[in-house]
Amino acid sequence: xxxxxxxxxxxxxxxxxxxxxxxxxxxxxxxxxxxxxxxxxxxxxxxxxxxxxxxxxxxxxxxxxxxxxxxxxxxxxxxxxxxxxxxxxxxxxxxxxxxxxxxxxxxxxxxxxxxxxxxxxxxxxxxxxxxxxxxxxxxxxxxx
Amino acid sequence: xxxxxxxxxxxxxxxxxxxxxxxxxxxxxxxxxxxxxxxxxxxxxxxxxxxxxxxxxxxxxxxxxxxxxxxxxxxxxxxxxxxxxxxxxxxxxxxxxxxxxxxxxxxxxxxxxxxxxxxxxxxxxxxxxxxxxxxxxxxxxxxxxxxxxxxxxxxxxxxxxxxxxxxxxxxxxxxxxxxxxxxxxxxxxxxxxxxxxxxxxxxxxx
Numbered sequence: 001x002x003x004x005x006x007x008x009x010x011x012x013x014x015x016x017x018x019x020x021x022x023x024x025x026x027x028x029x030x031x032x033x034x035x036x037x038x039x040x041x042x043x044x045x046x047x048x049x050x051x052x053x054x055x056x057x058x059x060x061x062x063x064x065x066x067x068x069x070x071x072x073x074x075x076x077x078x079x080x081x082x083x084x085x086x087x088x089x090x091x092x093x094x095x096x097x098x099x100x101x102x103x104x105x106x107x108x109x110x111x112x113x114x115x116x117x118x119x120x121x122x123x124x125x126x127x128x129x130x131x132x133x134x135x136x137x138x139x140x141x142x143x144x
Numbered sequence: 145x146x147x148x149x150x151x152x153x154x155x156x157x158x159x160x161x162x163x164x165x166x167x168x169x170x171x172x173x174x175x176x177x178x179x180x181x182x183x184x185x186x187x188x189x190x191x192x193x194x195x196x197x198x199x200x201x202x203x204x205x206x207x208x209x210x211x212x213x214x215x216x217x218x219x220x221x222x223x224x225x226x227x228x229x230x231x232x233x234x235x236x237x238x239x240x241x242x243x244x245x246x247x248x249x250x251x252x253x254x255x256x257x258x259x260x261x262x263x264x265x266x267x268x269x270x271x272x273x274x275x276x277x278x279x280x281x282x283x284x285x286x287x288x289x290x291x292x293x294x295x296x297x298x299x300x301x302x303x304x305x306x307x308x309x310x311x312x313x314x315x316x317x318x319x320x321x322x323x324x325x326x327x328x329x330x331x332x333x334x335x336x337x338x339x340x341x342x343x344x345x346x347x348x349x350x
Contacts (some may be wrong), residue, residue, distance in 0.1 A: 003341045006268070013223070013261040016230045020254040023237050024247045033247075048281075092277070 007127060022031075032109040038100045039106040040133070045080050046092060046104045047124065047135040057139055060102050064094040105134040151177065155185045159197040203285040213290040216267045218284040220294065224332050225262035226253040239321045291340050298337035305329040 024030065050060060052070035061069040065081055084091045085106060093105040105128060108115060112133040116125045126134045151172075158168045165186055172182045190198035196306045230253035233246045275281050312318045 002339060005335060005342070006265075009335050010261070010265060010337075012231075013227060013257055015229055016234070017220045017254050017257050017261070018231045019234050020250045023234060024254075025203070027291070048174050141241075 018114065029110075035086045036110050036115055039108060040119065042080045042086075042092065042102050042127045043106055043135045044121070044135070046075050047137055049077050050104070051137050051142075052137060053142065057100070057142070059099040060096050060139070064104075065089065073141055100101070100139040101137070102135040103136045105132050107132050150184045151181065153187055154196050155189060156160065159189055161281065162195075180291070199232075201280070201283060203283050203288075204280070205285050209284045209286040212267070213284075213286050216271070217290045217294060218262065219260045219264045219335070222256060223264055226256040226260070226338060228322055228329055228332050229253045231332075232258065232325045235324045235328065236323060238324075241321070291344060294340050297338060298333045298340070302330060302337065303335040305333065 025033070046064065049070050055070060055072075058069075080137050081091070083089065084086070087109070095103045097103065103126070108131055112131060116122055116127060117131060119125055124135050124137065127137050128134055154172075155168060168186065169179075169182050172185070173179065188202070192198060192202055197257075229249055233250045233253070235245055236299055240308070271281075281287065305326055309318070309323070312319075312322050312326075
């Protein structure tokens, strides 16, 4: 009887371990997911920098590296600009669409649709191709 | 058995002086001792007529037992708690309400289970073998205490679980998801309770 209980509990523990690993994925998957969340957070920093809310409006910079564009900008910005993509180190893609509209993009390792679904700011996120995610912004709608 | 020292010493002296058990019982009853207490005190000494009286084995307390059983106990509690966490997170995933935070708790729980699961199994099987070889271990007071504390915690957990379920029923929150999660707690706590209860029963021959 007790042996049976012990076996049942061992099976339950084994099941929980296997089930848990199937749901969250292995170490490789976790590493990629971590990179993707780093990319999202970097893009958010860039987006905030480019929106530059609360400051007088001026035309968007020609290049991302111009960090004088928005004075008093967030402290993490310099890291994002120097380190670039967490896996490749390449700078993030910045598309200047007009004097006020822009998008900053990154190529994700995992499904960007999932990442977008889990994000709190979904309406500033657009998907390009099937592995690229962009944060879009337009200063035109803002008064200053 | 006889923790009451005066009584125990009296019984020993009386036996040594050659009094019969019936005489001792009569004398102690006259003095106001209850029959269970008298029986306990007499049981502390072997029936065989021998002078001085032969003591029967009593419960033992050893630091090594404390190490083994406290370790087993902690591993069990840690493992059981995280087993519940992982299983409940899996229930959330099945019902598609899991968020980013549940991945983290599943990873942590799985890490704990990978360590504590085999560890508990090894400690328990090792203890079984030792008990089979040396039944004197059944008299370990620490072993008894740890088992009873485990039973108490398991019982309290099941109690809280049923209260939460009834409360959810009354507030109208009793969804299938909730029932499954409550069931997870019940199965884990109930399993531990049943296991240690059988453990106590099995050793009955003392």
